[in-house]
Amino acid sequence: MNSPQRLSTYWVTCADGLELLLEEEIAQLGATDVERKAGRLIFKGTLETAYRICMWSRLASRVVMPIYEHAIEHSHDVRDVAEELYEGAVNFDWSLIFAPQSTFAIRLHVERDIKVNTQFATLRVKDGVVDSFMETVGRRPSIDIKQPEITLYILAGKTTHHYCLDLSGDSLHKRGYRQVMTEAPIKENLAAAILHKAKLQALQPKLVLDPMCGSGTFIIESLMILTDRAPGLVRRFGFNGWHGHDHELWMSLKAEAAQRHQDALAKPLPKFYAYDADWDAVKATRQNLIAAGFESILDNIKIEERTLADWPTFNLEADEKAFIVTNPPYGERLGDKASNRALYLGISALLQKTFPHQHAAVIAAQIEQADVLAFDATQTLRLMNGKLPIYIRFGVIKPLLNSQPFLARWTSQPVEVEGAQDFANRLQKNMTALKKWAVNEGIYCLRLYDADLPDFNVAVDLYGDRLHVQEYAPPKQIDPEKAKKRFNLALAAIRAVTGFNRDAIFIKTRARQSGKTQYEKQSTASKRFVVKEGRANLLVNLTDYLDTGLFLDHRQMRLRIAQEAKGKHFLNLYSYTSTASLHAALGGAASTTSVDLSNTYLNWSKENFVLNGLTVDHADEQHMFFASDCFDWLKEGHEQYDLIFIDPPTFSNSKKFYGTFDVQRDHLSLLKRAMNRLSTDGTLYFSNNYRGFEMSEEIEGMFDVVEITQETIGPDFKRNQKIHRSWQIKHHSV
Secondary structure, three states, X not given: OOOOOOOEEEEEEOOOOOHHHHHHHHHHOOOEEEEEEOOEEEEEEOHHHHXXXXXXXXXXXXXXXXXXXXXXXXXXXXXXXXXXXXXXXXXXXXXXXXOOOOEEXXXXXXXXXXXXXXXXHHHHHHHHHHHHHHHHOOOOOEEOOOOOOEEEEEEEOOXXXXXXXXXXXXXXXXXXXXXXOOOOOOOHHHHHHHHHHOOHHHHOOOEXXXXXXXXXXXXXXXXXXXXXXXXXXXXXXXXXXXXXXXXXXXXXXXXXHHHHHHHHHOOOOOXXXXXXXXXXXXXXXXXXXXXXXXXXXXHHEEEEEOOHHHOOOOOOOOOOOEEEEEOOOOHHHOOOHHHHHHHHHHHHHHHXXXXXXXXXXXXXXXXXXXOOOOEEEEEEEEEEEOOXXXXXXXXXXXXXXXXXXXXXXXXXXXXXXXXOHHHHHHHHHHHHHHHHHHHHHOOOEEEEEEOOEOOEOEEEEEEOOEEEEEEEOOOOOOOHHHHHHHHHHHHHHHHHHHOOOHHHEEEEEXXXXXXXXXXXXXXXXXXXXXXXXXXXXXXEEOOOEOOOOOXXXXXXXXXXXXXXXXXXXEEEEOOOOOHHHHHHHHOOOOEEEEEEOOHHHHHHHHHHHHHOOOOOOOOOOOEEEEEOOHHHHHHHOOOOEEEEEEOOOOEEEOOOOOOEEEHHHHHHHHHHHHHHOEEEEEEEEEEEOOOOOOOOHHHHHHOEEEEOHHHHOOHHHOOOOOOOEEEEEEOOOO
């Protein structure tokens, strides 16, 4: 029987990268003379210290006690290693460690560069232990790989094989509460390590939030820390059948741990929030919280199905602290790196808006994802979650520099621009007229000027805190030098009126486009930014393509769709970057389907969804994207939709209709096919930008058709009444 006061050598294993944090932890639990090696710590301590680490370590994987060493005297091959391990096992009297009536299991670990069939080698170790028992006591113990009373930890080395008693039994990361798992969960001890590194206990937050909670690991580990709950309080260990086990000592430590937890539960607790866009994750979190023993405080935990765009208002007093921690669904579930980056941009924007100056820790699969997070005082920790490397970015969330629409902060000032005073005056007049509407409606993106004066043939669009200036190509009879000089004067006036610096103004020349040129890259600069419209965060690209990814003139239509989409199945044809689909999704649509011929724009669409925390998993049928000709797609399917939006190009290349699509010529066929997919009481919205467009009389005869153009043109486009025309189309009521 080991004396509780006798010093022995123990190993504590951990995931790569956790050695320093684990060393701090076990030192606080009584370990001394700690030697650090890759993946494990070696220390001298009493049996009580080893038991305390088993009970209280949140970071360790295993606690093992070396029993016996078998030195190697010759070179290895596959056969040699297995036989060496057998020889070491059979030459030790295992009846000194446990009784033959106890069940046992072998956990074999092999150092790098040692070639051996681990399954066969494990079997040989088992044979050695059994043969040792038969030789010493004439009886053999039984194997139980699921719930053994004794676990032997064997480390096969290059020069020495180590035979140890695994006090932890199963890995210590298995706390016993994870009844239901979601995709790619983080291990419990890694979650605890992140919370330890973030100094959660010292922070003492009033609010803890995981907006992508998965199976609830971060919330449960936070609860365990803040309620002083020992992770080993209710789990099985690997020492119950050991001859040296001190049952009385262990029970006293267990009673002490239970009392500490009860005392902590009597104190005020933070409010915990666990959100996920996946209802199965929400259910898993609730079940795991109950399994962890926190059913009595579920009233303190909000577990809800919410996307990133659906957060409530959090009411924190000025001196109260919040802590946000999350493990976003990175990797193949979201597709390419760009989609992953979009998700982190969305998380960052929301944290900046909701929790400025508060502490956060966010996991990323690539360091580039972590780099988009707007944190101050940052630290990065690299760990291995199984075989996957992960990066954890810690920091204090930066506040948004400008949370209000630009026009809310803009004031009209007298400006003088020689040669462009009329233009400056008109731009200023437009901005003054639009200011009240933009502020009241929360409009961040709008048109400020659209060739209002014949001598200044430009369009000036506001995207958040940046300007997109398009110069309409001048007629051939205009002297190019004169046109260039006038455009430069316009730019000077724009800077003077708006106060924007040159680096916030993006310039393009817009000529008449045909065929595929509207989809071709104009630049490789990739200046992509996040802007806000209604409840949606959207990615715009102000350099690479002629269009930015957001048609401003259809803003009112998108907001209308957001209001009408709840509970409906929504179809978006010629979806472009699917901003209307995103508004529908955020408005509570039962499903969205987006169809466009361009893979470029559909990938952009998926990034917009991911930016707002919505799932675009291939297995998820709630939000679907199809790269297809819209006529072919309509012809091949039969699904019905409650709400349809069609905004086709005026002219484009297509597989059908003589190799091209012409909106005037082909809209009759398009609308007839689309109406076949509209539910009996559904609504179809049709719009296009062809100035000479006339709706087919046949369509007007077949369906209830109402032109709603005036309702879908915002105040910023009222000066250009022909920017688009739009209709509401329904089936005749029976």
